Amino acid sequence: MAVQPEGTPSCWADAVFNDVEAARAFHGDVLGWTFGASSSEVGDYTQAYADGKAVAAVVPPVPGQEGSSQWRLYFAVRDAAATAVRIRDNGGELLRESMRGGDFGTMCLAREPGGAVFGLWQAGTHEGFGATAAPGAYCWAEVFTRDPEKTDAFFPVVFSYRSKQLGDEIGFRLYDLGEQAVLGRMRMTEDFPPEVPSYVDVYFTVENCDEAVTRATERGGILRFGPMDTPFGRFAALSDQQGANFSVIDVTTTAGDMPKTTEVPEAS
Structure with a gap:
């Protein structure tokens, strides 16, 4: 699919789970997902698929940073570093500075002033959702x-x-x-x-x-x-x-x- 316009929140979603296998079983049953192989290069990040299309991902926590699980929505940006500056300038907080994930793209995690956590995604080879508004997506x-x-x-x-x-x-x-x-x-x-x-x-x-x-x-x-x-x-x-x-x-x-x-x- 084509790269989404700047600011589109329907770009990508993932969640950190303390028990990834339990998360896979639960969402596989409820949403009909199948899962790809985990990638140790990016922290055992595991993509979920609906009808063969990438629709989300699950990932274990970094050791020592276990906590409550929550879905994170990523907004499409052309320049994650530049958007991070706007976030800071308008009262937001950066939880993770812009970080490149190989050829896949560049991500950043932030918290808006009202308290909700969200992500930025500057696409590389991974452009975002393979499907939206379809069963499981x-x-x-x-x-x-x-x-x-x-x-x-x-x-x-x-x-x-x-x-x-x-x-x-x-x-x-x-x-x-x-x-x-x-x-x-x-x-x-x-x-x-x-x-x-x-x-x-x-x-x-x-x-x-x-x-x-x-x-x-x-x-x-x-x-x-x-x-x-x-x-x-x-x-x-x-x-x-x-x-x-x-x-x-x-x-x-x-x-x-x-x-x-x-x-x-x-x-x-």
Whole structure:
């Protein structure tokens, strides 16, 4: 596939798991993934495939840095080092400086001012997802933040997004890149336990939302929300048995009218 435009978040996703074999078994069953061979050259990084197309990766932690598991979404950039400067200049924090992964590309990890961790990917031979919006593949993502004002000031500047309010949902915004909505932003309410940090929720496409939820909970996953019908599809929010949050969505099962959007003026 072609390299994604600057700032596209549908570039790549991976997660660090303390128990990679358990993660492979869980997501293989829930999302229908198969897995390639681990590459010791890049920290036993293991790609996941849906219908033969690369859709994500799982990786063990660096020894001594074990912790909670969470999916990381990567944004396409032309120059990771230059984007890292914009991140710092706008209140973000670099967790890992730009690092080249052989011929595959250059990556960087950062935290936006609202607290959510995300990545940058400057493509080399690895251009990103081999498929999107297909069963088992990435479909959408939302930044869940406890400090939406800081998040809303950050992303439009770093990635040249335009902001829109979706319907009457005051706590939810869309970030547009050009004329296309590419990312959602959700305000975390008191319904979220205080120990849950801001995070990026990655949506994976499934053929049947309810069946995916059943497979997930039978394997020790936790249903956080749903399943629920929306104009965008029937979705549910889950955590796997190692605590990594993600959502599943059946985009063929929709209900209701699409909500109207209202453009949010840029801050002066």
